[in-house]
Amino acid sequence: MRHLMNPLDFSVEELDKLFELAMDIEKNPEKYADKCAGKKIATCFYEASTRTRLSFEAAMINLGGSVIGFSDANSSSASKGESVSDTIRVISCFADICAMRHPKEGAAMVAASKSSIPVINAGDGGHQHPTQTLTDLLTIRSLKGRLNHFTIGLCGDLKFGRTVHSLINALSRYEDIHFIFISPEELRVPDYITEMLTEKGIPYEEVIKLEDIIDRLDLLYMTRVQRERFFNEEDYVRLKDFYILDKKKMEAAKEDMLILHPLPRVNEISVEVDDDPRAVYFKQVQYGVYVRMALILTLLELV
Amino acid sequence: MLNVGKIEEGFVLDHIEAGKSLSLYHHLQLDKLDCTVAIIKNARSNKMGKKDILKVECDINMLNLDILAFIDHNITVNVIKDGEIVDKKELVLPKEIKNVIRCKNPRCITSIEQGLPHIFFLADEEKEIYRCKYCEEKYDSKK
């Protein structure tokens, strides 16, 4: 029995298989409509994350299965002090697979170690959120037709952004990827990431302003820059516009550059960009459902 | 050199970084054992300039050598039996450390889940970096 804790749990070959499956699901949804008939997914969300939870639930329902679960710690036995280990043993009796979101890092791993059903880490604090990374990869692969040979810009809060770290790690396994990190000095990508890239001989650049390099990008991954991450208001006001994507900055971008964003967005992508065909962050949500469908099928060994 | 009497059975821990012997004493929980311990500080050493030495008279199965390797794997362990050195081993960093150090990351599941073993794995042998098995936070002894 397999679980998914970390996006690197799957080899590049296994990911290829998963993405092929997801793309077949996209093309022939009817073929998969009853694959999970009689199966249940438990969405155990110890903290609210409505989008992620609904994505898992939609994925299971699309496969003909059903859903049980809880959507925040208050409505679960966790509020009565039950451990993750005990909860998953109980859930194992009710469901066939579990997606777990927990504010503590490593919670899903503890659950997996005690579980008799596959566990998917649906986010554990600031640690991992593998299905977001799989979603990002599937989006790129589907819309670009490949996961190698491109220049990707990652923009915004690169210091605390877990989805960014995870995506860099995942992409570093593919050939000829050139990273450009666009962030204020205070929110630069951590050293252990750049050290890893140097060790693997993967080229990267660090720049302050998005408009300086946007014309070179094949992909642009936007994230939020939060006011509270800055030391002072002055810096925030001075820098924030560098990290807001608007129509004007998009004029310099390549015609086939894709804009991704893990959502929710606040103001880092101006709504005027939404109609641009290069803006694929809402499509990304759709790919999130496909990749979760493929993942559920794979972990339940129904393919 | 200072002579602290001969040990019948036990360990002589040599090449301890000068000044570290007392913290080693506590890490090995020698304060909880009812045995004779000699702590020699700042002994002269050709290899290190100055070093500390710990002599412990005890049953040789009583010491957890894994933790010793984790604290400082340059330490030499002389195993003494019947008054003679019967074994002399260089320590190797353990691949995994269980229930010796605790994860200090307040966001880690180990901070709330009852009865969970605290497990660290050797993430980088060269840099001697251990990470928590659950949250992957680097273990920093200085924190």
Ligand SMILES: [Zn+2]
């Ligand atoms: Zn930890």
